[in-house]
Structure formats: structure tokens, C-alpha cells
Amino acid sequence: MASWITVADDSDFSLRNLPYGVFSSADAGPRIGVAIGESVLDLKTLASEHVFDDLDFDSTTLQERNLNAFAALGRDATSRVRRRLQQLLDKDTDLGSVLRDNHERREKCFLPLNSVTMHLPVAVHDYTDYFIGLYHAQNSADFLKKGSDITQLIPSFWDAPAAYHGRASSVIVSGTPVHRPKGQSRVNGKTVSGLCQKLDFEVEFAAVIGKSDELGNEIDVDKAEDHIFGFVLLNDWSARDFQQNEFTAFTSKNFATSISPWIVPFEALEPFRTSPTEGGRALPDYLTQKETNSAYDIPIQARLEVASQKYQASNCNTKHVVFSFAQMIAHHTRGGCPLRPGNLLATGTMSGPTRPEQGCFLELSRVGAEPYEMAAVNSPERKLTRTFLEDGDIVEFTCQVRSSDGSGNVGFGSCRGEVLPGK
Amino acid sequence: MASWITVADDSDFSLRNLPYGVFSSADAGPRIGVAIGESVLDLKTLASEHVFDDLDFDSTTLQERNLNAFAALGRDATSRVRRRLQQLLDKDTDLGSVLRDNHERREKCFLPLNSVTMHLPVAVHDYTDYFIGLYHAQNSADFLKKGSDITQLIPSFWDAPAAYHGRASSVIVSGTPVHRPKGQSRVNGKTVSGLCQKLDFEVEFAAVIGKSDELGNEIDVDKAEDHIFGFVLLNDWSARDFQQNEFTAFTSKNFATSISPWIVPFEALEPFRTSPTEGGRALPDYLTQKETNSAYDIPIQARLEVASQKYQASNCNTKHVVFSFAQMIAHHTRGGCPLRPGNLLATGTMSGPTRPEQGCFLELSRVGAEPYEMAAVNSPERKLTRTFLEDGDIVEFTCQVRSSDGSGNVGFGSCRGEVLPGK
Numbered sequence: 001m002a003s004w005i006t007v008a009d010d011s012d013f014s015l016r017n018l019p020y021g022v023f024s025s026a027d028a029g030p031r032i033g034v035a036i037g038e039s040v041l042d043l044k045t046l047a048s049e050h051v052f053d054d055l056d057f058d059s060t061t062l063q064e065r066n067l068n069a070f071a072a073l074g075r076d077a078t079s080r081v082r083r084r085l086q087q088l089l090d091k092d093t094d095l096g097s098v099l100r101d102n103h104e105r106r107e108k109c110f111l112p113l114n115s116v117t118m119h120l121p122v123a124v125h126d127y128t129d130y131f132i133g134l135y136h137a138q139n140s141a142d143f144l145k146k147g148s149d150i151t152q153l154i155p156s157f158w159d160a161p162a163a164y165h166g167r168a169s170s171v172i173v174s175g176t177p178v179h180r181p182k183g184q185s186r187v188n189g190k191t192v193s194g195l196c197q198k199l200d201f202e203v204e205f206a207a208v209i210g211k212s213d214e215l216g217n218e219i220d221v222d223k224a225e226d227h228i229f230g231f232v233l234l235n236d237w238s239a240r241d242f243q244q245n246e247f248t249a250f251t252s253k254n255f256a257t258s259i260s261p262w263i264v265p266f267e268a269l270e271p272f273r274t275s276p277t278e279g280g281r282a283l284p285d286y287l288t289q290k291e292t293n294s295a296y297d298i299p300i301q302a303r304l305e306v307a308s309q310k311y312q313a314s315n316c317n318t319k320h321v322v323f324s325f326a327q328m329i330a331h332h333t334r335g336g337c338p339l340r341p342g343n344l345l346a347t348g349t350m351s352g353p354t355r356p357e358q359g360c361f362l363e364l365s366r367v368g369a370e371p372y373e374m375a376a377v378n379s380p381e382r383k384l385t386r387t388f389l390e391d392g393d394i395v396e397f398t399c400q401v402r403s404s405d406g407s408g409n410v411g412f413g414s415c416r417g418e419v420l421p422g423k
Numbered sequence: 424m425a426s427w428i429t430v431a432d433d434s435d436f437s438l439r440n441l442p443y444g445v446f447s448s449a450d451a452g453p454r455i456g457v458a459i460g461e462s463v464l465d466l467k468t469l470a471s472e473h474v475f476d477d478l479d480f481d482s483t484t485l486q487e488r489n490l491n492a493f494a495a496l497g498r499d500a501t502s503r504v505r506r507r508l509q510q511l512l513d514k515d516t517d518l519g520s521v522l523r524d525n526h527e528r529r530e531k532c533f534l535p536l537n538s539v540t541m542h543l544p545v546a547v548h549d550y551t552d553y554f555i556g557l558y559h560a561q562n563s564a565d566f567l568k569k570g571s572d573i574t575q576l577i578p579s580f581w582d583a584p585a586a587y588h589g590r591a592s593s594v595i596v597s598g599t600p601v602h603r604p605k606g607q608s609r610v611n612g613k614t615v616s617g618l619c620q621k622l623d624f625e626v627e628f629a630a631v632i633g634k635s636d637e638l639g640n641e642i643d644v645d646k647a648e649d650h651i652f653g654f655v656l657l658n659d660w661s662a663r664d665f666q667q668n669e670f671t672a673f674t675s676k677n678f679a680t681s682i683s684p685w686i687v688p689f690e691a692l693e694p695f696r697t698s699p700t701e702g703g704r705a706l707p708d709y710l711t712q713k714e715t716n717s718a719y720d721i722p723i724q725a726r727l728e729v730a731s732q733k734y735q736a737s738n739c740n741t742k743h744v745v746f747s748f749a750q751m752i753a754h755h756t757r758g759g760c761p762l763r764p765g766n767l768l769a770t771g772t773m774s775g776p777t778r779p780e781q782g783c784f785l786e787l788s789r790v791g792a793e794p795y796e797m798a799a800v801n802s803p804e805r806k807l808t809r810t811f812l813e814d815g816d817i818v819e820f821t822c823q824v825r826s827s828d829g830s831g832n833v834g835f836g837s838c839r840g841e842v843l844p845g846k
Contacts (some may be wrong), residue, residue, distance in 0.1 A: 040728045047698070048483050122796075125548045125549075125591060125592065126590060126591050127546075128594050128673075131670060132485070154670045155609060155612075155668065156607060156609065156668050156669065156670075159607060159614040159615070160607050160674075161671045162445075162669070162670040162673070163670070164587065164592055164670065164671045164672075164673060165587070165588035165589060165673070165677075166586070166588060167549060167760060168548055168549050169548065169549050169760065169761040169762070169763050169766070170593070170638060170759075170761055176638075179639050179759055181757070181758025182709075182757050182758055183757055183758050184579060184582060184583050184707070186578060186579065189578075190503060190584040191579060191583070191707070192710075193707035193709065196758075215593060215595065215599075215679075216602050216846070218605070218846070239758070242758075245578065245579050246579065246585070247554060247577045247585035247586070248671045249587075250551075250585070250586045250588070251523075251754065251755070251757055251760070253760050254588075254755070254758065255758035255759050255760055256638075256759070261446065284614070284616035285616075286605075286616065304726060323619075332606070332674070332675065332677070334606055334608050334664070334674055335600055335604025335605055335665075335674050335677065335678035336593075336595050336603050336604060336678050336846075337592065337617075337674070337677040338592040338593055338680055339592065339758060341591050343592070344785040357749055391763065421435060423639070423641070
């Protein structure tokens with residue numbers, strides 16, 4: 001599986017990936033594209049030239065300013081488009097005249113990735129943040145003096161995927177800077193109003209909903225994956241001092257949530273399936289999923305960039321979940337709650353069992369009590385110490401997985417954001 | 424202030440009110456209208472006939488399928504339109520030729536209210552539910568064995584408006600039935616999966632956001648009211664057995680939230696201002712509001728309709744808040760969280776100090792321990808007893824206030840929903 005487009009060995013964007021995003025360029029506004037190698041392929045232009053007209057779907061959805069309408073078509077349609085794109089870009093394509101050998105069209109449809117500006121790929125109208133990472137939950141219970149038995153904090157932790165609703169309006173695309181927020185903390189039993197002193201990141205993984213579901217309907221756990229369009233990396237920025245003072249996460253998290261610019265299609269992650277943590281345990285029927293490899297084994301690197309030097313903050317993995325996305329969807333819709341295209345369902349922090357695998361400073365610095373030392377990525381003798389984030393720090397999540405058949409890498413680009421001083 | 428349209432003495436829809444809604448009729452799809460007396464005035468048709476062309480705003484916003492774009496214009500524009508409508512409908516209008524005396528146009532633009540179907544007036548992309556009702560909070564703390572001192576439950580209760588994010592996709596318009604949801608409860612320490620056994624209503628009042636606010640911006644508390652387009656009644660349906668088993672409100676509330684079909688404009692509630700509960704206390708600067716009459720004195724009746732007989736469940740009032748909407752907005756945006764047109768900011772349950780003023784069965788039946796007896800509205804000797812809602816019960820919220828100058832009633836129509844059996 002190789003393309004006639006050059007794809008470097010360390011590129012996130014192989015022919016097996018083909019993630020969707022929304023980009024603009026100097027000469028035209030936001031439009032839909034897929035990434036391959038160092039290029040973005042403009043799907044709006046391709047669609048307007050009738051390249052997909054024989055595929056029996058509404059190709060005007062590819063001419064929109066975001067991916068909601070296209071994702072809403074559902075897997076049957078989006079898979080047909082994905083296969084056509086792989087066919088067009090394959091080095092052995094039998095459709096060479098459509099794109100590979102059509103130099104005028106290639107000129108129009110390919111742009112260098114480093115020349116475009118990325119935008120939020122979907123309009124997010126609801127964002128649900130789960131709390132299904134085993135080690136993050138155990139550490140949280142421990143910090144709250146509930147012991148390491150998570151059921152002391154959340155009695156139903158093993159029975160249903162716990163979640164809260166996040167704020168949709170402040171979901172931002174990678175690259176958007178984040179101002180240190182103002183809010184309320186509690187110091188010596190008194191309210192203090194001012195800038196956040198304990199700003200944190202959280203390494204998360206999220207599904208983007210495609211096909212919608214109507215009010216009053218319940219989605220069967222074995223059909224739930226059909227509603228997933230793709231996946232993004234997500235940074236759930238958190239103000240820990242505000243969070244410790246709040247009823248439930250509100251101003252401590254509503255100021256920003258970053259996602260990767262590229263949505264990796266559901267199909268691209270098939271080779272990386274694994275079983276969730278404690279996956280075989282007894283659950284109510286509506287959460288009992290036939291597919292046992294329902295989670296994903298995808299390492300995510302969290303790094304801090306300071307003065308152009310990257311430091312390794314955490315090495316997480318999306319496999320440390322006690323429920324699958326299908327189970328998250330089945331529980332979400334159990335009472336009839338509608339899912340809409342572009343909705344985000346995030347896992348919560350994807351910490352692993354050891355300290356270098358913990359996905360936020362809350363854990364890494366033990367709620368700020370033990371400053372955490374990080375090594376520079378390319379010169380491990382250089383160190384950086386943090387308890388929480390400082391102004392000017394750039395937080396970057398990346399991941400890259402390679403399928404065992406050698407057919408190429410899959411990655412999300414980076415999910416990045418700089419901490420700017422408070423206003 | 425009287426109209427040439429007949430407005431009955433008990434109508435919610437006087438010339439002083441003119442609430443906005445979205446309706447459809449047998450011959451045409453959803454469009455924007457205002458209610459007056461027993462009629463709805465079709466603003467889409469009026470706008471398409473250039474009746475507002477001299478008012479210096481984008482009148483195509485009145486030709487949309489919901490009110491988001493119109494509300495987004497902000498108070499300056501929406502007030503001009505409101506004044507024009509009041510002028511056109513005034514019995515002493517000097518614009519009689521435009522509507523009053525133009526019988527062909529009247530024929531086209533007025534429809535009987537009882538002939539139209541109401542739709543969700545705005546697309547809701549974020550819904551924030553606060554917890555600022557003093558008595559509801561005290562009762563909740565009491566039930567959770569935290570005593571009646573609310574700061575034992577939420578230490579910052581008096582310092583900042585507590586809130587959580589609700590689910591936007593399941594906000595529904597009055598009249599939409601609600602199926603009894605399925606979910607998880609905890610019985611004798613074990614998870615039980617099945618139909619809700621403790622289905623409840625919550626009497627709430629909500630602001631609908633008009634003018635938006637961008638990421639990173641903080642809204643000044645003294646300018647915050649400029650972002651409110653209007654107000655609705657809201658029923659935050661709740662599954663108490665699921666709620667008692669959850670980390671934070673998720674499946675216990677995500678199945679449905681009903682709102683009244685009519686959005687009462689901000690201006691229409693000016694005569695009903697009052698001060699919030701404990702309104703004069705010291706607060707951080709960003710929550711210190713110059714306007715002291717920043718809450719509203721609006722009684723809301725909650726009734727259960729069973730076999731066509733209405734029973735008085737509760738007599739609430741929107742004045743029992745410890746923060747104003749302006750303070751809710753200032754705190755919401757303190758860290759830079761964007762507000763968008765159509766966003767809902769709800770107060771939480773508006774219970775009063777005595778039992779007949781409690782705004783949900785959780786309080787009225789003391790978490791189900793003491794069945795609550797309700798009298799029929801027109802024959803008080805007939806009684807109905809409930810601990811929680813039963814299938815077939817219709818929950819209806821209404822309110823009507825009359826300005827002291829006798830210029831007419833203001834109401835929201837009813838916020839109604841029938842409980843259907845679980846699926």
C-alpha cells in the first residue's frame with residue numbers, strides 16, 4: 001500500500017491514514033481536505049470537478065466549511081469516499097487519468113501542508129468528557145484521600161462509563177494559544193479571585209460522531225461503532241485551583257479544550273485494536289459488547305516545548321480504559337439522548353500505571369507537592385522541572401503508530417497550544 | 424398600551440410582551456413569529472414584504488428557521504424591531520396602512536395560535552445549568568446529610584454561581600413527550616439496570632443568549648445583560664435514582680430538558696425586577712454589579728395534569744436566587760469561555776422557603792420518603808398523591824405577571840410535557 005505521492009518514513013500521513021481536516025490558504029477560505037505526506041488534497045475542488053459523482057452520496061457535503069454534513073452521511077458513504085481516495089492516490093492506481101496524470105488538476109488540488117492554516121474540523125455542539133482511565137481515576141481517588149479503591153470515589157466506576165458534559169463553545173483547534181484563565185480559588189478557607197496558579201493539561205483521546213441518533217432512541221452497543229466518524233487527540237486544559245473550589249468542573253475547564261486538526265478515520269485505526277482494561281468482566285446486557293478488541297493501543301507523547309527545546313512530560317496510551325467507545329455511546333444514549341454529527345466523546349486522562357506514563361501535572365507532580373523533572377527529548381542530560389504549566393510553555397501531544405503489515409504510519413498531526421499570560 | 428388585536432384579560436400575550444417563537448402551519452414550514460392575543464404574527468412574511476427595511480439591521484435574519492441569527496444581532500437591533508412591532512400593533516398606530524388597515528397583508532401574516540405547531544425557537548449549542556436557588560440548595564444539602572449550611576456541600580456557594588454543563592442535544596420544545604428513561608441505579612450496594620423509578624421535574628428559569636462573545640474575552644458584569652436576548656421557562660427532567668448513582672449529572676439528566684415555546688424579550692421583564700436573595704453581600708469586584716434590582720419577581724406554577732384534571736404541585740418564584748443572570752454571565756466568561764447565540768443559562772430549581780413552594784418532587788416528597796398530596800386547581804377537595812412522576816402524568820409550568828401600570832400581562836405560554844412509558 002503505497003502512494004505516488006512521496007510519504008516520508010516518519011510522516012503521520014500515509015495512504016493508510018488519509019485523515020480529514022479543514023484548511024484555508026492565502027487564496028481561499030476554509031475547506032475540507034485530506035493529508036498525505038507533506039501535502040493536503042483539496043476535496044472541495046475535487047468534488048466540484050465531479051470526481052466522486054459515481055459514488056452515490058451527496059458530494060456537496062465535501063464543499064461545506066466543516067466536516068459535519070459529510071460525517072453525518074454515515075460509514076457506508078464515508079468509506080466509499082475513503083476507498084476512492086486511496087484508489088486515486090495508490091501508485092498502482094487504475095484511475096491515473098483522474099488525478100495522478102492530470103497535471104492541471106494536481107496543480108489545483110494539492111497544497112503544501114506547511115502553507116495552509118488549519119481550522120476546527122467540525123462544529124462541536126456537544127462535548128462529553130468521560131472518566132474511564134483506570135490509573136487516572138485511581139490517582140484522583142488517592143489524592144482525594146479516598147484510598148486507591150476507585151469505588152470509594154465513584155461507586156459505579158466499574159458498572160458504567162462515568163462522564164460529565166464539557167463546554168462545546170471553547171473547543172479550539174491545535175495551534176490556538178490559551179490565555180492563563182482567571183477564576184476563583186480557595187486559600188485558607190477564603191475565596192481568592194485571580195489568575196490560575198495551577199494550570200494543567202490532560203492527555204485525552206476522543207471519538208467524533210458521524211451518523212446522528214434521534215431523541216428517544218437507544219443505540220445498540222454492537223452497532224455503536226457505526227456512529228463514529230473518526231478520532232482526534234484532545235487536551236482538556238484544566239485550572240486545578242479553580243477545580244478544587246468548584247461544585248463540578250465548570251470555570252476550571254470551560255476556558256479551552258484543544259483538539260488535533262486532523263480527524264483520523266475510524267477505518268484507519270482497525271489494525272491497532274486491543275481489549276480494554278479488565279475487559280472481560282460482567283456488565284449489564286446493554287453494555288455487553290461482542291467485539292472484545294474494542295479499545296485501541298495507541299501511545300500518545302505529551303511534551304513541553306520551552307525555548308525551542310522539547311521535554312518529555314508523559315508517555316500515555318489509549319488502552320488504559322475500562323470501557324470502549326461503543327460502551328460509552330450505548331450508555332450515553334441509554335435514556336434516549338440524541339447524538340449529533342461533530343459531537344465529541346473523550347476518554348478522560350489516559351494515564352498509565354507508572355509515573356512517567358501519567359497524563360497530567362496533577363498526577364506527575366502529586367497535586368503540586370513534588371515538582372516533576374523532565375528530560376529533553378534529544379539531549380536527556382538537559383532537564384526541566386515543573387509543578388504546573390508556566391507562561392510561554394507550549395504543550396504538544398503527538399502519536400504515531402505503524403501497522404504490522406508495514407503499510408504505513410497513522411498519526412493525528414500534533415495537538416499543540418501555547419500558554420499565554422493572563423489578561 | 425393596547426393593541427387593535429383583541430387581547431383577552433387572561434392572555435399571556437399582551438402588546439407589552441410580544442414573545443418570539445418558531446412555528447409551522449399546514450401550508451408552510453418553521454418560521455419566526457411573535458405571539459399577540461390568540462394570534463401569531465408571521466415575521467418571515469412581514470420581513471419579506473420589506474416592512475423593516477428602514478430599521479438598519481439585517482432583516483434576512485427574520486427569514487431563518489430559528490432565532491439564532493436574529494438574537495445574535497444584539498439588543499440595539501432587536502429592540503428597534505420590537506419597538507416597530509409595538510408601533511404596528513398599537514391601537515393608536517400612525518403606521519396603520521402598513522398592517523392594521525392592510526387587510527390582504529393581515530390575512531397573510533396572522534394565524535390563529537391554536538392552528539400552529541411550535542418548534543424549538545433556537546438551536547441550542549451549549550446549555551449551562553446553575554445551582555443558585557437558595558432553598559433548593561439548602562434542601563439538597565440537608566438530604567445529603569450535610570446539614571442546612573449549604574457551604575458544607577459547596578464551600579464556594581456564596582462566592583460564585585455554581586454550575587455544570589447540561590446536554591444541549593436533548594433540549595426540546597414544550598409539548599414534546601418524554602419517555603421514561605432507562606439507566607443504572609444502585610440498590611443495596613449493587614447496580615440495577617432498568618427503567619427510572621424516581622422520575623422528577625425541576626422548575627427553572629433560563630436566559631437565552633443573543634449577542635455572542637469571543638474566546639478569551641471576559642464580559643463585564645455591568646454590560647452582561649446586553650448579551651441576553653430573552654427568557655424561557657425550563658423543565659430540567661431528572662432521574663433521581665440514576666443521579667444518586669452518578670459521578671455528576673449525566674444520564675440522570677441528558678434524556679430531556681423542556682423549554683417554553685416563547686422567548687420573552689429581555690425588555691418585557693423590566694417592570695418585574697427585584698433584588699436577588701442576600702443581594703447586598705460583599706463579592707469579588709468582577710461580580711459586583713451596579714444594578715441592585717438584578718433578579719426577577721416572577722411566580723411559576725407547576726401543575727400535574729392527570730385525566731384532564733390539573734393539580735397544583737408547586738408555586739415557585741424566580742426571585743429565590745443568590746446571583747443574577749449578569750453575575751452568571753460574568754463568572755461564565757471570567758476565564759474567556761465564549762458565549763454563543765441560543766446558549767441557555769438556567770437558574771437551577773427555583774424552590775421557595777415553604778414546602779408548597781418547592782420546585783421538584785425530590786424536595787416535595789423528601790426524596791420519596793413522604794408522598795406529597797396535591798389539590799386539584801379548580802376543586803381543592805380532589806387530591807392527587809405522588810412521590811415521583813407516573814406514566815401518563817403531564818407536567819406543566821406556567822406563569823403570568825401583570826405590570827403595575829396595567830399595560831398588560833407577560834407570560835411564556837406553557838412549558839409542558841407528558842411522561843410516556845419507557846421503551
